[in-house]
Amino acid sequence: MKNSGSKSEKMFNSLKNRLGTFLQDLNQKTISEKDIDSILFELELILLQNDVSVKVTEEIKEILGKSLSGKKIGLLNNKKDFIEASLKEAVKEILSSEKIDLIEKIKTKKPFVIMFIGFNGTGKTTTIAKLGNILKKKGFSVVFSASDTFRAGSIEQLERHAKNIGIKVIKHKYGGDPAAVAFDAIKHAKARSIDVVIIDTAGRSETNKNLMAEVKKIKRVVAPDLTIFVGDALAGNSLVNQAEKFNEIGIDCSILTKIDADARGGGALSITSATEKPIVYVGTGQGYDDLEIFDPDWLIRNLF
Numbered sequence: 513m514k515n516s517g518s519k520s521e522k523m524f525n526s527l528k529n530r531l532g533t534f535l536q537d538l539n540q541k542t543i544s545e546k547d548i549d550s551i552l553f554e555l556e557l558i559l560l561q562n563d564v565s566v567k568v569t570e571e572i573k574e575i576l577g578k579s580l581s582g583k584k585i586g587l588l589n590n591k592k593d594f595i596e597a598s599l600k601e602a603v604k605e606i607l608s609s610e611k612i613d614l615i616e617k618i619k620t621k622k623p624f625v626i627m628f629i630g631f632n633g634t635g636k637t638t639t640i641a642k643l644g645n646i647l648k649k650k651g652f653s654v655v656f657s658a659s660d661t662f663r664a665g666s667i668e669q670l671e672r673h674a675k676n677i678g679i680k681v682i683k684h685k686y687g688g689d690p691a692a693v694a695f696d697a698i699k700h701a702k703a704r705s706i707d708v709v710i711i712d713t714a715g716r717s718e719t720n721k722n723l724m725a726e727v728k729k730i731k732r733v734v735a736p737d738l739t740i741f742v743g744d745a746l747a748g749n750s751l752v753n754q755a756e757k758f759n760e761i762g763i764d765c766s767i768l769t770k771i772d773a774d775a776r777g778g779g780a781l782s783i784t785s786a787t788e789k790p791i792v793y794v795g796t797g798q799g800y801d802d803l804e805i806f807d808p809d810w811l812i813r814n815l816f
Contacts, residue, residue: 548580563778565752568606568785575602600812606781607808609790612765614738615650618708621737623655623701625709627694629727629761630742631754632715635769637666639742639795640710641673642803643767648677652707657697658683659690659730662714662723670712677800690714690726691733698734711736728761741766741787745779745794755786763787768806769795780811 579598660666682697
């Protein structure tokens, strides 16, 4: 997986150095409650500055606080190593959602229906094209459903991507029923023994109840086998609000876009915590091949 930037390497490295130095300077052998408060305050500042959501920050603080409580500092040979190990355990606990092997899941049903949902401007349609490209290269037949009948140019955008990678698009007119388009795409796939149907939906504002209701309708009509939330790694705390609202509709996993531009890495921690669902892929660039399986161990290595 590509490196997402030098700042993400420095976030926890800087933190462990500062906290390790703080512990090194303690004269007493056991960390007091006052010491823990000082350490967690330092931790909170750095995490929030690096786009880690408030919720995740509180989780990491709680986990680290338990690790530090009552610890006998005088018995630790390397206090920085202790801090790093404690922080890594906290991050691993947040990223511990059950993994999904998308390729293996697709093999279990034909056609396998995947519905994409998410906020405006997250790169959802481009991500659909990237996933379609991956599946084609792995030998699956794919059809796209142009179920974004709301945004001007959305159908043409999906068609351009589909033409570039050799995938058929099922479409209706703008203003039509997006659930009907998806239904027709599934019918088309069944008739032609196509392996996968990928449904594009209009980017929704999580605060627009009417548009969110339409997403629910599509899901109710087509009963997708997998619902994927697409989030922007650069959205900061807004990503958490979006993910939590869309999770009310019911998502199975997430794809995080623009991780190549996410200099801090907080987005991956935030979205996993907000949904309690795994990240399956991350977008690492603009090309059709720039979609990679998410590796939690990579994120941990990159953060430290």
